[in-house]
Every structure is written in structure tokens, then in C-alpha cells.
Amino acid sequence: MGIADDAQNKADDLKGRAKEAAGAATDNDDLKQEGQADQGLAGAREKVTEAADKAKDGINSLKDKLTGR
Template identity: 75%
Template sequence: MGIADDAKNKAEDLKGRAKEAAGAATGNDDLKAEGQADQGLAAAKEKIADVAEKVKEGVDAVKDKLSGN
């Protein structure tokens, strides 16, 4: 996961938190739910990126063993 992806996910999470807070403050349940959904999406993207990074590390480790490094 690159720095740009990290920043995008963090921004999406913060946007979701702001929507949720605004929805709670104004009694707008739809806005509150939309904010929660944004946060969930950001968290899911982060988890997927973490798994992808672990897979890449595993592939690199296998390559190193096969090449004798």
C-alpha cells in the first residue's frame, strides 16, 4: 500500500466520521448511516491493502530462498 492510498483511506475515514457526527448532531439518521458506511469502506480497504502487503512479503521471501539470497 502506498502513501497515497494510506492518505485516501484516512481521508475517507475522517469524512465518514464527520458525516456520522453531523448526522448524530442533526438527527439525520441517513447521514449518520452514510458516515458509518464510509468508515467501514475505508477500514475494509485498509485490511485488503494489509493482506496484499503480507502476500507480497511472502512472495519476496520465496523468491529470495529460490535465488539463494
């Protein structure tokens, strides 16, 4: 996908890490779990983005082979 998607995923991961740390420091299990969930979502989005990029590269490679580029 794009740089904006990568930046958003990194921001969500950092936000999750901050929530998890704050939850651990204040003994707030709900906040800690929310932070872990944010990190999990960011990781899942990153994997989807990577898979989409690989698929796009594969399609472009196939197009190049078929058109003789």
C-alpha cells in the same frame, strides 16, 4: 500498497466520522448511516491493502530463498 492508498483510506475514514457526527448532531439518520458506511469502506480497503502487502512480502521472501539471497 502505497502511501497514497493509506492517505486516501485515512481521509475516507475521517470523512465518514465527520458525516456520522454531523448526522448525530442534526438528528439525520441517513447522514449518520452514510458516515458509518464510509468508515466501513475505509476499514475494508485498509484490510485489503494489509493483506496485499503481506502477500507481497511473502512472495518476495520466497523468491529470496529460491534465488539464495
